[in-house]
Amino acid sequence: MPEAVQGAWNTLLDGSMIALGVLLLVCLLRAIQGPTTADRVIAVNMIGTMVVILICILTLRLGEGYLTDVAMIYTLLSFLAVVALTKLLIGAWRNKRQREKDAEKEGERDA
Numbered sequence: 429m430p431e432a433v434q435g436a437w438n439t440l441l442d443g444s445m446i447a448l449g450v451l452l453l454v455c456l457l458r459a460i461q462g463p464t465t466a467d468r469v470i471a472v473n474m475i476g477t478m479v480v481i482l483i484c485i486l487t488l489r490l491g492e493g494y495l496t497d498v499a500m501i502y503t504l505l506s507f508l509a510v511v512a513l514t515k516l517l518i519g520a521w522r523n524k525r526q527r528e529k530d531a532e533k534e535g536e537r538d539a
Contacts, residue, residue, distance in 0.1 A: 441489045448478050448485075465517055469510065476506030 429437075452475060459471035480499050487495040 438489065441485055445482060445485055445489075448482050452478050452482075469513055469517065472513065473506070473510045476502070476510070480506070 455471045455474045455478065459468050459475065462468055480503050483495055483499040483502060487493065487499070
């Protein structure tokens, strides 16, 4: 590959990594601020996806093939973390609704 093309390619990859770094910070702010739990879960999922993209860009930039394996493993771990977090939040939501229904039944019995 000609040196000018290689330099342009490296500049493009470096710029992409910088842009993804900025977007990671924005997603981190969304994960911290919320306002809803769904926003936080989606932000965490987006962070995981962008980290995988960064790893893939590093694979191209450094020319190291083993980083694709790291990206696949990270993808699996990120997916499992989001699924576990979602199950945890759904369980908490169901428990809250059940407590509210129980409180309503207690109020009806007292009346």
